[in-house]
Amino acid sequence: MSKYLLDKFLYTVDRDPELVERYRSDPAGTVEWWEGEMANSILNCVAAEKSTWLAFTDSERSALRSHDHVALFGLGAHPFLTLTLFIAMFERDHGPLEYQLAYARAMEHITMPYPDIAT
Amino acid sequence: MATVAAVIASTHHPFYYRASTSTGADRPPFADEWVAKIEAFRATLTRARPDVLVMVGSDHFHQLWLDNMPQFLVGKAPFFDANWYNEEREFGLPRMRLAGQEELAGYLLREGLDSGFDLAFSNELRIDHSVTCPIITLRPEADLPIVPVYTNIFAPPLPRPARFVELGRALRRMVEAWPSDQRVAIIGTGHLSLELGGPRQFGPHGPDPEFDRKAVSWIADGDVEGCLAEVTLDSLHSPGNATHGFMDFMLMMGAAGDGVQADYTDTLDLFHTMEAYFTWYPSPAVDGDPA
Numbered sequence: 001m002s003k004y005l006l007d008k009f010l011y012t013v014d015r016d017p018e019l020v021e022r023y024r025s026d027p028a029g030t031v032e033w034w035e036g037e038m039a040n041s042i043l044n045c046v047a048a049e050k051s052t053w054l055a056f057t058d059s060e061r062s063a064l065r066s067h068d069h070v071a072l073f074g075l076g077a078h079p080f081l082t083l084t085l086f087i088a089m090f091e092r093d094h095g096p097l098e099y100q101l102a103y104a105r106a107m108e109h110i111t112m113p114y115p116d117i118a119t
Numbered sequence: 120m121a122t123v124a125a126v127i128a129s130t131h132h133p134f135y136y137r138a139s140t141s142t143g144a145d146r147p148p149f150a151d152e153w154v155a156k157i158e159a160f161r162a163t164l165t166r167a168r169p170d171v172l173v174m175v176g177s178d179h180f181h182q183l184w185l186d187n188m189p190q191f192l193v194g195k196a197p198f199f200d201a202n203w204y205n206e207e208r209e210f211g212l213p214r215m216r217l218a219g220q221e222e223l224a225g226y227l228l229r230e231g232l233d234s235g236f237d238l239a240f241s242n243e244l245r246i247d248h249s250v251t252c253p254i255i256t257l258r259p260e261a262d263l264p265i266v267p268v269y270t271n272i273f274a275p276p277l278p279r280p281a282r283f284v285e286l287g288r289a290l291r292r293m294v295e296a297w298p299s300d301q302r303v304a305i306i307g308t309g310h311l312s313l314e315l316g317g318p319r320q321f322g323p324h325g326p327d328p329e330f331d332r333k334a335v336s337w338i339a340d341g342d343v344e345g346c347l348a349e350v351t352l353d354s355l356h357s358p359g360n361a362t363h364g365f366m367d368f369m370l371m372m373g374a375a376g377d378g379v380q381a382d383y384t385d386t387l388d389l390f391h392t393m394e395a396y397f398t399w400y401p402s403p404a405v406d407g408d409p410a
Contacts, residue, residue, distance in 0.1 A: 011184065015205060017208075042186065043184060044186075044187075078274075079316025079360055080273070080316055081180060083315055083316035083320070084205055084209065088205065097321060101321055103316075104318050104320045104321060104322075107317060108318050109318075114317060114356065114360055118275040119185055119274070
């Protein structure tokens with residue numbers, strides 16, 4: 001489990017307009033590139049000062065590659081990060097609030113307590 | 120000593136700016152009522168004639184991140200740029216720049232550290248909608264210097280509710296002890312029940328109207344004791360997965376004072392959330408000030 005890394009992916013993609021578009025149009029390629037090049041970069045540090053140990057689990061990589069917000073929720077990704085990024089990618093294809101409501105409906109089966117999001 | 124001219128607690132709904140400025144077919148049906156309520160709320164700050172604003176809010180994973188996450192942070196800088204690309208994208212919020220009040224920020228940091236709050240600080244802070252929404256609603260001229268105070272209601276482990284109340288009490292004490300003749304408004308924003316990214320999001324009301332009813336009552340009555348008796352880090356999961364933002368309201372209850380009724384209370388039942396607006400006037404009327 002690497003909830004922190006899931007969150008780091010969502011966070012770093014969501015704040016970069018080019019990465020938002022790249023992840024929307026090529027999720028598998030973006031996840032592969034990001035895990036290889038970005039997962040171990042420490043934000044606010046020069047490139048040479050990288051971490052050496054961060055990697056997704058298979059289920060995390062799969063959830064990101066398939067744009068599966070329900071799976072990401074189940075894995076404990078921070079729901080605010082997932083929602084914000086997914087609205088950025090997919091709201092444009094729907095009428096007002098349609099996407100947000102469909103996003104919720106896809107999670108109707110989830111009951112309390114929700115997965116722990118502590119990192 | 121400085122005067123606490125007003126204590127104000129509010130929700131910070133990022134859709135207000137777009138709703139209030141949209142026209143024609145784009146203008147939502149609830150916009151006019153919302154604007155009227157906000158303008159009445161705004162008047163409660165205007166009449167307090169503040170010189171400086173202490174702004175309590177929470178960074179939404181903009182500048183503060185999990186590799187270095189403070190629990191409570193004071194912004195001490197001459198200026199604060201504001202709003203982020205994803206807030207522009209999703210909410211249509213404008214870029215802004217606010218002046219800082221470094222002397223008060225430094226005072227709060229020193230006094231806070233000396234009274235048991237290990238406050239983090241930032242000398243270059245780009246603030247987000249938790250601070251700019253109340254600027255837009257309460258002081259759209261954006262002409263007063265601010266001291267931002269960020270709390271962590273977002274990235275567990277979080278401080279417990281009582282700690283938020285204690286910080287609110289401490290902020291009130293520290294502002295009142297600040298050797299200055301300035302009139303300070305302490306403004307904080309949070310949420311009532313709220314769900315984001317979960318199955319209960321974007322419903323016709325807030326996810327837990329019963330919680331909202333109780334919360335409004337606790338705040339309006341200054342019922343710190345009753346609120347603390349029921350609200351825990353665990354209990355806040357039930358009304359909605361983003362309801363920990365209510366702890367910023369609890370901070371403001373601490374700033375307003377135990378048992379002190381709000382001088383102004385208003386609410387608006389919107390889709391997705393219950394909006395709530397509260398103002399206290401701690402200081403006696405001066406110079407005909409209606410407060």
